[in-house]
Amino acid sequence: MTTTKNISTTGTQFEGQPVGKKAYHHGDLRAALIEATRQLVESKGPDSFSVSDACRLAGVSTAAPYKHFKDKTEMLVAVVLEGMQRHRANMLAALEGIPEASPERITAIGMEYVAFALNEPGIFRLKFGGFTDRISDPRLEEGGQQSFGILLSEVAKCRGETGITEDVRRRGFLLWSFVHGLSFILHNQGLADKGGEFDLHDLLEDVSERMLS
Amino acid sequence: MTTTKNISTTGTQFEGQPVGKKAYHHGDLRAALIEATRQLVESKGPDSFSVSDACRLAGVSTAAPYKHFKDKTEMLVAVVLEGMQRHRANMLAALEGIPEASPERITAIGMEYVAFALNEPGIFRLKFGGFTDRISDPRLEEGGQQSFGILLSEVAKCRGETGITEDVRRRGFLLWSFVHGLSFILHNQGLADKGGEFDLHDLLEDVSERMLS
DNA sequence: AACATATGTTAGAAGTTCTCACTTTGACAA
DNA sequence: TTGTCAAAGTGAGAACTTCTAACATATGTT
Numbered sequence: 001m002t003t004t005k006n007i008s009t010t011g012t013q014f015e016g017q018p019v020g021k022k023a024y025h026h027g028d029l030r031a032a033l034i035e036a037t038r039q040l041v042e043s044k045g046p047d048s049f050s051v052s053d054a055c056r057l058a059g060v061s062t063a064a065p066y067k068h069f070k071d072k073t074e075m076l077v078a079v080v081l082e083g084m085q086r087h088r089a090n091m092l093a094a095l096e097g098i099p100e101a102s103p104e105r106i107t108a109i110g111m112e113y114v115a116f117a118l119n120e121p122g123i124f125r126l127k128f129g130g131f132t133d134r135i136s137d138p139r140l141e142e143g144g145q146q147s148f149g150i151l152l153s154e155v156a157k158c159r160g161e162t163g164i165t166e167d168v169r170r171r172g173f174l175l176w177s178f179v180h181g182l183s184f185i186l187h188n189q190g191l192a193d194k195g196g197e198f199d200l201h202d203l204l205e206d207v208s209e210r211m212l213s
Numbered sequence: 214m215t216t217t218k219n220i221s222t223t224g225t226q227f228e229g230q231p232v233g234k235k236a237y238h239h240g241d242l243r244a245a246l247i248e249a250t251r252q253l254v255e256s257k258g259p260d261s262f263s264v265s266d267a268c269r270l271a272g273v274s275t276a277a278p279y280k281h282f283k284d285k286t287e288m289l290v291a292v293v294l295e296g297m298q299r300h301r302a303n304m305l306a307a308l309e310g311i312p313e314a315s316p317e318r319i320t321a322i323g324m325e326y327v328a329f330a331l332n333e334p335g336i337f338r339l340k341f342g343g344f345t346d347r348i349s350d351p352r353l354e355e356g357g358q359q360s361f362g363i364l365l366s367e368v369a370k371c372r373g374e375t376g377i378t379e380d381v382r383r384r385g386f387l388l389w390s391f392v393h394g395l396s397f398i399l400h401n402q403g404l405a406d407k408g409g410e411f412d413l414h415d416l417l418e419d420v421s422e423r424m425l426s
Numbered sequence: 427a428a429c430a431t432a433t434g435t436t437a438g439a440a441g442t443t444c445t446c447a448c449t450t451t452g453a454c455a456a
Numbered sequence: 457t458t459g460t461c462a463a464a465g466t467g468a469g470a471a472c473t474t475c476t477a478a479c480a481t482a483t484g485t486t
Contacts (some may be wrong), residue, residue: 025451025464045347050442060465066444067464121343129342130334133401134258148407166410173408174391174420181394188346194361195386197379207387210423238433238482264474273434279475280433 030068032058038079041122046131051075076126077137083123084143087116091150101157103208109151110179110204117183124187128180151176158212175211179204243281245271251292254335259344264288289339290350296336297356300329304363314370316421322364323392323417330396337400341393364389371425388424392417 026032036057040049051072055062069075094112098105117124126132132140152164152172161168182203185195239245249270253262264285268275282288307325311318330337339345345353365377365385374381395416398408 023451023465029464045343047344051444052442061467062442063444063446063467064465072443121346125343125346128397128401130258130338130401131260133334133338169407170411170416173411174416176407177394177398178387178391179394180398181390181392181396183394184341184397185390185393188341188343194382195390198383198386203383203387236434236482242433263472265472274436275473276436276475276477277434285474 026058026060026064029058029060029064033060033065033068033075034078034082037075038082038123041076041079041126042120043122046076046122046126046129049076073135076131077135077140080123080126080132081139081143083120084127084140084147086120087112088143088147088150090116091147095154101160103158103205103212105154106151106158106175106208106212107201107204109154110175110182110208111201113179114183114186114200114204117187121187124183128184148172148176155212171211175208178207178211239271239273239277242271242273242277246273246278246281246288247291247295250288251295251336254289254292254339255333256335259289259335259339259342262289286348289344290348290353293336293339293345294352294356296333297340297353297360300325301356301360301363303329304360308367314373316371316418316425318367319364319371319388319421319425320414320417322367323388323395323421324414326392327396327399327413327417330400334400337396341397361385361389368425384424388421391420391424 033054036054037049040053040057044053051065052062054075055064058064065075069078091109091112094108095105098108152168155172155175156162156164156168159168159171182195186200189195246267249267250262253266253270257266264278265275267288268277271277278288282291304322304325307321308318311321365381368385368388369375369377369381372381372384395408399413402408
């Protein structure tokens, strides 16, 4: 540690902050730590993530995070919650421009679901790989319900229903199971062996139609 | 640590071992550690598993495992491999007595797959939750292929094919995705919310028929 | 019986999470 | 403008981890 003067590495430096001098207070350490955690989870994998690594990346002492998070778990949960929001936003965006009540909308949701698993495997694992199993956080619960709700509403429209009937829930559940499993398999195996030979869009279209008829 | 004389807690004591006196050598520490690891993974969850806990449970020093396993990861892999063998055996056993070339055989495999996820959630998570992603062990690879092979062979028979055609592989892959996703969802949520309202056997039967026709 | 090998043990290095007492800073009231 | 307080940093260290190194003790082969 040779530098007492130091150029900020965060990019979130406040305007009034003199450049070339390290601020004692960070500005927005919470956000910086979440971003550092996200990066590390993606690059090293959730298992290898350590709070100390995140501190090193953010350029603060190892005690600093505990002013913003209860513990390591809460840091990871924060990253998951942020990821889920992006995931939902992506799925909604994927529906833009696709005719209402068409199975293609279901396919589009599935494509986006798989894309998230492949593009952000670290967060996907944290969210669905069991890490959250023993954590009862209403925000995690609620986020999952919302995502499922998007799918259910599309299924209802495709089936010509106005509400979420039991039949809609059942078909939605089956579709969700399939897309979830497909995502996990591709996520695990990186398209290498099983499944890699098939066109993703074809598979999703196929299943959407089978499940809606 | 008050006892120098100690009754073996492992149940795998050798016959010649005088009862009431702790042996310096364990007898089969490798197996005992695998069993301890399995128990802890199921009771505390894979994330909370520590080698030291396993040592305490097996009644040996924390350095002992390293005579049998390269590191912590290798201990967990050993547990996964043993679990996969049981999983395969269960699936094959579930087929007994079910008429050949009937979709009910596919359903039976699915039921067993889900049962494993619910009965041995710790191992299920280790195997499929991403832990093995960065581990390239041919035995893990091979085990997965074998399980998938069981399904493929049943699909082929149902479709009246003699070999594993592309159509068979495609249907098998779709079925597997579904069952895998279903297992994961039920595993995560313990049947609590989504999906718990439906009869498992019905769902599997439904999907098997949709995918085979 | 003796020796080589396998399989234990203790001690400890390096790294982890998290707490505690302390310091610095920004904000706001007087 | 200035004094004070709360928020948000710091360093030190306790308790735990994984894993290594050096040593001790059984086992089985000759």
